[in-house]
Amino acid sequence: MKRSAAGDREKEDKKRKLLQQLGDVPLEFLSPKDNGFHQLWSSKYAKLVLQEADRTPVELHRAVQKAFLTLLHHGCFFQDLVQLKGKDLLTPVSRILIGEPGCTYKYLNTRLFAVPWTEEDLGISYNAEDISNACKAFYALNKFLHLQTIRELSKLVRSKHLTDHPGDLQEQVSSHGDVGQEDASSFNVTLINYMNPQTMTYLKEEPYFGMGKMAVSWHHDENLVEGSTVAVYNCSYKDAMNTLEEEAEDASKWRVGLKIAWDIETPGLALPLNSGDSYFMLDNLNTTHQHCVLAGSLPRFSSTHRVAECSSGTFTYIQTRCEKALENLCALPDSDKTKLQSLEVEMLQQAEEIHNEVEFDWLRQFWFQGTRYSRCSDYWLLAMAKLEEHWRQMETMVSFKNTSLFIFWMWVLNGYRNTLCMPFTR
Numbered sequence: 001m002k003r004s005a006a007g008d009r010e011k012e013d014k015k016r017k018l019l020q021q022l023g024d025v026p027l028e029f030l031s032p033k034d035n036g037f038h039q040l041w042s043s044k045y046a047k048l049v050l051q052e053a054d055r056t057p058v059e060l061h062r063a064v065q066k067a068f069l070t071l072l073h074h075g076c077f078f079q080d081l082v083q084l085k086g087k088d089l090l091t092p093v094s095r096i097l098i099g100e101p102g103c104t105y106k107y108l109n110t111r112l113f114a115v116p117w118t119e120e121d122l123g124i125s126y127n128a129e130d131i132s133n134a135c136k137a138f139y140a141l142n143k144f145l146h147l148q149t150i151r152e153l154s155k156l157v158r159s160k161h162l163t164d165h166p167g168d169l170q171e172q173v174s175s176h177g178d179v180g181q182e183d184a185s186s187f188n189v190t191l192i193n194y195m196n197p198q199t200m201t202y203l204k205e206e207p208y209f210g211m212g213k214m215a216v217s218w219h220h221d222e223n224l225v226e227g228s229t230v231a232v233y234n235c236s237y238k239d240a241m242n243t244l245e246e247e248a249e250d251a252s253k254w255r256v257g258l259k260i261a262w263d264i265e266t267p268g269l270a271l272p273l274n275s276g277d278s279y280f281m282l283d284n285l286n287t288t289h290q291h292c293v294l295a296g297s298l299p300r301f302s303s304t305h306r307v308a309e310c311s312s313g314t315f316t317y318i319q320t321r322c323e324k325a326l327e328n329l330c331a332l333p334d335s336d337k338t339k340l341q342s343l344e345v346e347m348l349q350q351a352e353e354i355h356n357e358v359e360f361d362w363l364r365q366f367w368f369q370g371t372r373y374s375r376c377s378d379y380w381l382l383a384m385a386k387l388e389e390h391w392r393q394m395e396t397m398v399s400f401k402n403t404s405l406f407i408f409w410m411w412v413l414n415g416y417r418n419t420l421c422m423p424f425t426r
C-alpha cells in the first residue's frame, strides 16, 4: 500500500484548517477523574475495552515481562526511519516485529520483517536460547489475547451499543465455535514498542486537546485486515534508575488517547494504563477512531497484536512470484547458459515487474535496515539469500529483454532506412 504524497498533503491542509478553527482553545478530553468519563467511554468509545492486569495469568505476565527484557538486553529494539508527510523521520519508540514465520508488516513505507514465533520446533535457529524463549512467550501471549478478543467481540455483539457492521461482527464471532482456527481475527504479528522517557530529550506535545507528551502521535494503524481488532499488552517497569515517589509515579502513568477521526465535537478520551493491563481496539474502532500514546515517566513496553494484511507480504508470496517469472527462463542442455522460453511482451513485462518488486519492496527494504535482523535469528538472512538469487536470475532475463528490444528496434530502423534508401540503391 503506497501512501500518496497528494493524499498526505490534502490531509495536512484539512488538519491545518481544523487547528486554525480551534484557535488557541484546546478541545475537551476526559480522564477517569472527570465526570462523564464512563458515560463518554460507553457511548462513543464502546469498542475500546480495557482488561486489567489481574485478568491475565500470573505465569504469562512473568514470561512476557522476562521476554521484553531479554529482547532489550540483546539490543533487538530499533527506531524506524519512516516517511511521514514527505519527510524522513526516526520514530521516538524503538520496535521489533515478531510473528508468523515469513510474515512482514509495512507501515509508513517501511517493511518490517517478523522474527518468527513458533510453538513447535520448525528448525529455525535463534541466536540465543532466551531469544527463542522470548518468541515463544509472545506466541503464548498472542494466543491468549486472541481468546480474549473473541470473548470481547461476542460481548460487543450482545451489547446494545453495536451500531455499524453488525453482520460482519456476528460472522467474526460465530466463526469461532472452534477457537484457535485461522481467520480474520487471528493475529499474525505483534509490533513491540519500547521507550524510556528519561532518555528521550524531545517529545511532541499532543496538539488538539493538550493531553501532554506523545510517544506515538495520532494515527490509524495501517496495513491491517479490514475491521480487524488490535490487542495491546502494556508493561512499564521500574529499573534502578527510577527513584520516583509513588505519588509522582501515579501522576505520570502511560495513557492511550483516543479521538473520533475529524470530529471536534466529541471529547477525546485519555485512558491510563497500569503495568500488565491490556486494551483492545475491537472491530472497526481503528478505522473510525485515531489513537495516540501519551508518555508516562517509567520505561515502557507494549506488545501490539494485529492481523496484518499480508496477501502480498509473506516470504511465500514473493518467492512464488519470483518462481513464476523464472518459469520463462530455461537452461540450455549441456551448458550453464539459459534462454528465454517466450518473447511475448506480457511475459517480459511481468518479469520486469516482479524483478522490481523483489528488488525495491524486499531486498532494498531489508538491507536498508542493516543487520538488525541478525540480532535474533538467521531466518531472514537465509530467506533474503534465496530472493537475491532469484533477483540475479531475473536480472539476466531483463537484460535478455533489453537485448531483444535493441535487436527489434535495430531491425525496424534498418528496415525503415532500407525503404528510404531504396530509390537510390536500386
Ligand SMILES: O=C(O)CCC(=O)C(=O)O
Pocket: 191, 193, 216, 221, 232, 234, 256, 291, 292, 293, 302, 304
Ligand atoms: O503502545 C501502544 O499502546 C500502542 C502503540 C501504537 O499505537 C502502535 O504501535 O501503532
Ligand SMILES: [Fe+2]
Pocket: 219, 220, 221, 291
Ligand atoms: Fe497504533
